[in-house]
Amino acid sequence: MEFNDGRPYHGSEAVTDGKLTGATDQTDYFYFMCPKCPDKRLLRLLDHTLHASSREHPYKDHVDVVAKIGFTIAFKLLCDHCLFTDFVKISNMGWQGGTLEQALSFPGGKP
Numbered sequence: 001m002e003f004n005d006g007r008p009y010h011g012s013e014a015v016t017d018g019k020l021t022g023a024t025d026q027t028d029y030f031y032f033m034c035p036k037c038p039d040k041r042l043l044r045l046l047d048h049t050l051h052a053s054s055r056e057h058p059y060k061d062h063v064d065v066v067a068k069i070g071f072t073i074a075f076k077l078l079c080d081h082c083l084f085t086d087f088v089k090i091s092n093m094g095w096q097g098g099t100l101e102q103a104l105s106f107p108g109g110k111p
């Protein structure tokens with residue numbers, strides 16, 4: 001089955017500009033928290049897809065330690081409590097360091 005039934009997917013304003021947060025539990029599993037609910041309610045990951053990939057890392061000439069490949073994975077999120085649904089992407093092809101403040105202040109959001 002196609003991710004998001006083949007429809008476009010992009011995170012809404014509810015998850016951009018640092019509004020989607022998360023944390024690990026007692027182990028190394030990472031969880032996102034609902035940006036709508038006030039009590040750090042955990043979101044469920046309904047689906048994922050490989051949004052983009054590159055056989056060579058796009059910043060290979062600009063970093064000391066080079067990732068073997070470039071990748072971007074998209075996730076579909078759901079809050080079981082308030083039924084908030086959205087998307088988030090995790091990638092190694094965006095910011096390669098710096099601070100969250102620098103990333104948030106950069107026009108267009110990507111380096």
Ligand SMILES: [Zn+2]
Nearest residue numbers: 034037079082
């Ligand atoms: Zn919620």
